Amino acid sequence: MNPVVVVHGGGASNITKDRKECVRQGMVKAATAGYKILAQGGSAVDAVEEAVTTLENDPEFNAGCGSVLNTNGDVEMDASIMDGKDLSVGAVSAVRCIANPIKLARLVMEKTPHCFLTDQGAAQFAAAMGVPQIPGEQLITEKNKKRLEKEKLEKGAHKSDCKKNLGTVGAVALDCKGNLAYATSTGGTVNKMVGRVGDTPCIGSGGYADNDIGAISTTGHGESILKVNLARLTLFHLEQGKTLEEAADLSLGYMKSRLKGLGGLILISKTGDWVVKWTSASMPWAAAKDGKLHSGIDLEETTITDLPCSLKTVF
Incomplete structure (x- = not known):
């Protein structure tokens, strides 16, 4: 099986040149980091974790050190990861003072009998696992302080704009053994209520991976994605014999027509075919396969x- 990795940087609008x-x-950078692991015979789970960690460490994206702020001006992050081989999952929500929530989500998957830890429980588990804590201020950028101020002036507290709040990062991968995985991470939405949890850590909404079907990571308006279970809905269409493009268009189209919710997704089939689709203004993405790197932001x-x-190994 020729390995493949696809990454996304969330929906976006009005990106300056x-x-x-x-x-x-x-x-x-994220796609290359993930593909490097696959090219060396590494696992899909390792690849998606590395790709998403790379994006969490990049302040350009709404995850990790680039996370947007809640109504109190704090960072609360969500993340999830899934192994398509045995449907193992790990998720965390309302995480603070940790550089890489996706790494904590993987620890939940591998070191606990549970699927999902939140807030104080997730913090206690992180401490028990020796995950370094960092001052919350290190995750706050000046850009996101200004975003919060602007949002409060324009919309008032606790209000959400489906067209604006589209930031999430994610990755899907297929390794040389035919195993699939996904990982998704986010800082959520600007000016969100304290304790708000979106789609990202919810298995079946923020992503899903099953070796018998495919792997998907989603982004967009979290409340809309949650209501339609966007990730699992897309894979359902794939199970019913739809092509990758048809499955993506059907699920995104349904969310838009039913809820006016905008979003996007990256999707890999069990045979290694892949697609990226979105209904937002744009969606940064990249994919690596067969020695080629594909990338884009806008439609067409x-x-x-x-x-x-060194990364052109084909299995």
Whole structure:
């Protein structure tokens, strides 16, 4: 099986020309990091964790150190990960003072009998596992302080704009053994209520992976994604014999027509075919397979380049 990894940087609108290049490079870096693991014979789970960790460490994206702020001006992050081989899952929500929530989600998957830990329980588990705590201020950027101020002035507390709050990062991968995995991470929505949890940590909404079907990671308006179980809905269409493109269009179209919810997704089939789709203004993404790196941000825009020779191993 030829390995493949696809990453997304969340939905977006009005990306400036200067920022576009930074976002694109962030996507390329994450996809390359994930594919490097796959090219060396590593697992899909390792690949998606590494890709998402790379994005959590990039302040351009709404995850980890780039997370947006809640109504109190604090960072609360959500993340989840899934192994398609045995349907193992790990998720965390309302996480604070941790650089990489996706790593904590994986620890939940592998070191506990549970699927999902939240808030204080997640913090206690992180401490027990030796996960380093960092001052919350280190996760707060000046850009996100200004975003919160602007949102409060424009909308008032606790209100959400389906067209604006589309930031999430994620990855899906297929390894050389035919195993699938997904990982998704987010800081949530700007000016959200304290304790708000979106789709990202909810298995079947923020993502899903099953070796018998495919792997998917979603992004967009979290409340809409939750209401339609976007990830599992898309895979259901795939199970019913729809193509990747048809499955993606059907599920995203349903969410938009039923709830006016905008979003996007990255999807890999069990045979290694992949697709990226979105209904938001744009969605940064990148994919690596067969020695080629594909990337884009806007509709009808795809750049294809060669991967470094060291990453062109084909199994």
